[in-house]
Amino acid sequence: MQFFTQLSIEKGKTSFELEKEEYQILTQKDVSIHNGKEKKPKLKGVIYLTSKRLAIIDYSKRKGFSTFLSIVKKTNLEKSTFSHSKVIINFGEDKFVTFSFKSNATKFAEKLVETLSNKTWVPKIVKEEKEVTSKDVTPKFGIEFLLQRENQERDSEKKLLTQAFTDLDALMKNAQKMVNIAEKFAYALHKGETDGGKQETDEFNSILIEIGMVDPVTKETSGDIYYDELSRQVASFLEKVLPKTGGMISLADAYCLFNRARGTELISPDDLLKACQLFQKLGASMDLRKFDSGVIVIQSKSNNDEANCKTIIHLIQKNGPISPFELAKKLKISINLAKEQLLNAESNLFLCRDETIEGLYFYENFFLNENVDNLDQKNLSINENIPKEKKETSKKETSKKETFVTINGEDDEWQFV
Amino acid sequence: MNNFNFPSYYNLPPFFTIQPVQATREKQLKLWIDLVLAFTKHFKKYTIDIQEDSKSSLFNNEKINRNLNDEGIRLLLEELVKHGHGEWLDKSKASCRIIWRTFDEWGKMIYKWADKNGLVGQVCTVYEIREGDLAQEEEFYGLDYDTTIKALEALEKQNLAKIFKSENSDETGVKFFTQ
Secondary structure, three states, X not given: OOXXXXXXXXXXXXXXXXXXXXXXXXXXXXXXXXEOOOOOOOEEEXXXXXXXXXXXXXXXXXXXXXXXXXXXXXXXXXXXXXXXXXXXXXXXOOOEEEEEEXXXXXXXXXXXXXXXXXXXXXXXXXXXXXXHHHHHOOOOOHHHHHHHHHXXXXXXXXXXXXXHHHOHHHHHHXXXXXXXXXXXXXXXXXXXXXXXXXXXXXXXXXXXXXHOOOOOOOHXXXXXXXXXXXXXXXXXXXXXXXXXXXXXXXXXXXXXXXXXHHOOOOOOHHHHHHHHHOHHHXXXXXXXXXXXXOOEEEEEOOOOHHHHHHHHHHHHHHHOOEXXXXXXXXXXXXXXXXXXXXXXXXXXXXXXEEEEOOEEEEEEOHHHOOOHHHOOHHHHOOHHHOOHXXXXXXXXXXXXXXOOEXXXXXXXXXXXX | OOOOOOOHHHHOHHHHOOOOOHXXXXXXXXXXXXXXXXXXXXXXXXXXXXXXXXXXXXXXXXXXXEEOOHHHHHHXXXXXXXXXXXXXXXXXXXXXXXXXOOHHHHHHHHHHHHHHOOOEOOEEEHHHHHHOHHHOOOXXXXXXXXXXXXXHHHHHHOOOEEEEOOOXXXXXXXXEOOO
16 A cells, blocks of 8 residues: 555544645545455545545544545556446556445546546646746846736736636636636735735635635535535535634524535535534534524534623623624624524523513523622623613603612713712 | 612512523522512502502512513412412402411411410410400501411411310400410
8 A cells, every 4th residue: 555645534524634726526435445456455435536636535433545646557447247346546567456346436437537637636727827928928027027927917817717707617617727816816815915905805805715615515426425425515614614603603504605605516405404414423523403492503512502601691791781683793693593592591590581672681690699689780780781761761760869870961871879 | 668678689670571491580589579578568568469569669660661560470479379478369360468477477476475475375365366455566466367367277286276266256266375
């Protein structure tokens, strides 16, 4: 196995990591790898054909092997009607490995040959650019030369962009190139080389995230392990999204984001649900969670209820009673999700509620405070944030007779006397 | 007499929303019971009528513009009854007798009074307990007949008294025994 490197899948990850500019082409389950003609397989699992590598992974052991397509000299298909068909990968000088397929060997062999002849591991866009510069540019020096080269680059990128958008087929073909351009922009942005303001940068960053799925898992590329593969892709996609959404995202939101990232080959809500139900089996760093109200969310494992409750309590101590709407705004999550978090904190006895026609507000749960008979109202800072209308009523009251609070009219704040 | 000191939690809006979470609600109702008993005791109030009393300051905090709604009051009264601090006065559960002292507590108080006045071992009438000159300074002075009898029955259970029923309610007698 000298031409193979060992792969291992870290805890919390669901699949091996693709390199930069690498994308998946085809997968097939129930494949075993044999050294030369040995009978005993080295490993059984799922085989992956990517633009750069050939990898086989045993998910039960979280281990695998991979080799680079660039060192493959020859491939051979040994068809067999009665036993497993074999694909033989030759590295030259009689050194070879055998992949034994339970099914779909022919399809895999065809795709492998096609990939090898396309040399997908060679970064194309760089090559093309070199050709352009070497042919058309008369060598010059200084700033003029730099400007001209930059213009030329921009022209070719512009051409590529227009070309890509003329027709969906072309777009698909150019997807890899588009991503290359996007990556280049990302690199430039990273170095702070653009004039755009911060907001623009942020917007562009989010677009980059949305564009970044080169190899959507489809039923065609992964066949009967479609849901496993989809689940892996959803997990690695959401790993990037969850930290920005407070460790939790509703299934509906995840559905929208994921399909937007795919752009084409959209999946159905049912597919997503099925994929998410496999998280636990695949050892993903997130899991599905159903709230008592029936709302289903995807929750990162690092995100726990206790931390959420603490955050909420902290916000209440700082700003007073909180409504789902306010919490949603503060944590930048959807109102539904905010409400679920509040209800959850309530059922864990951290909060209690004030429900009126004006809405639902949550307070720290003073009922279970040991000193409930003698609460220090200043520390609870409760009176300060009773919704507006009520403040006005109380204003009349306070001006009439002696109470322990008066109002500073201009600032509309409570002061304790 | 008219200045009742409400507890601090009376000024917190969630106190007026019946809490949906069991553990929290139990504690909330306990606080409500404490408040109702303290309030009725302060104003020597023996019944709460849901219709009439829903506008009372007990269930209405105008300062924070919150009130306990009828449903909440009914739930609270149910809880009072469950804890022996209340008794429904009608089948429709519209009004409730508030027992701010349990019959046991009343009984003890009466016995203490009897002991103090050398009535143990003797027979006295319920009238003497409720409206007699010796009882004028006592908290149970003016207590209604039913409650008094129930208090005495509680003593009877502990073998501290024996009731002699009579057709004329005020002639009903009671004999106190030594402990």
